[in-house]
Amino acid sequence: MNARPERIPIPSAQRWENFRERVLPAICLAATLAACGWLWQQQGRVAPFVHGEVGAEIVDVRSPVDGRLEAIEGQPNGQWPLFAPISSGAMAARVEQAIGKDSSVDLPAPIDGVVTKVSGLPGQWIGRGETILQIASSKPTFITCHVPDNGSKPPEPGTMVAVRLRGGGNRWAAAEIEGIGPIVASATIYDGTSGGATTRGLPVRITLPTDLPLKPGTLVDVRFPPGTPM
Structure with a gap:
């Protein structure tokens, strides 16, 4: 009876080449799809923010x-x-x-x-x-910003928001939405690169935090509660 032929071992370099070409792409695709799904679920939990301006009478x-x-x-x-x-x-x-x-x-x-x-x-x-x-008036009395008119229900008066001076290192202070304008209006984009471009949205009037050094015309960031449609 003939002996069973001995299997030729596959070199480790060839094994790695096969794994890299056949298995690794499938793993990367599955991980990417899982990450996209997780980010989609987390989207509603992110606290959106817009730019606003301090106003006066x-x-x-x-x-x-x-x-x-x-x-x-x-x-x-x-x-x-x-x-x-x-x-x-x-x-x-x-x-x-x-x-x-x-x-x-x-x-x-x-x-x-x-x-x-x-x-x-x-x-x-x-x-x-x-x-x-x-x-x-030389004294600031309110903050105005605009929220996108995308068909979603806008935030309601009485909703608490957070306000800070423009810049990532500044602290947030609590404020409250006083009212929402009924008419979509133009608003300047304050991103530092738009060159005075405008967008359109519903105007929002916000109370003035008492513990921030604000003056009329100061630009601020306004952070809305997580899940607010933007």
């Missing part, structure tokens, strides 16, 4: 009557200069009423702030409802 001082602007005592050229600080109750403008009326109307500043727009000069005729000055 801005009011227009308008003439309640037809008349002529009078000079304001103590001010250069009889008018408030641009970017001049102004206190609430200070004389912002005075209008001499039209012919037939012998009195002037004093218009006090409604808030503390800074003059950001001058629309009338002493001696100039101005109509009822026209803007004479614009005053912006």
Whole structure:
């Protein structure tokens, strides 16, 4: 009876070559699919965030009557200069009423702030409802941001969010959503590379954290609760 032929051993280099060409690609594919599935499940648990801007109250001082602007005592050229600080109750403008009326109307500043727009000069005729000055508060009062309008239900007023100054190393502070605008509006993209590009979304007004050094115009990051549709 013939003896069974002896098997020729496969070199280890050839075994590794076979494993690398036949088995390893299948393992990598399975691992990739598993990782994609895990990331898909975790997507709803990530806390999304958007960029926002600190805002302040801005009011227009308008003439309640037809008349002529009078000079304001103590001010250069009889008018408030641009970017001049102004206190609430200070004389912002005075209008001499039209012919037939012998009195002037004093218009006090409604808030503390800074003059950001001058629309009338002493001696100039101005109509009822026209803007004479614009005053912006120097104190921040709220934060605005925009959430994408993707058909999902937007966050509701009263939802707690986190706010921080732009930058990865800054700490987060708690804030609350005050309201959601009903109309989709344009918003500037503050990513540092878009060159003033805009996007569209629902405007969100957020309370101001008391423990962050914010001022009007400051850019912030706003983090929403995990699972918020974005």
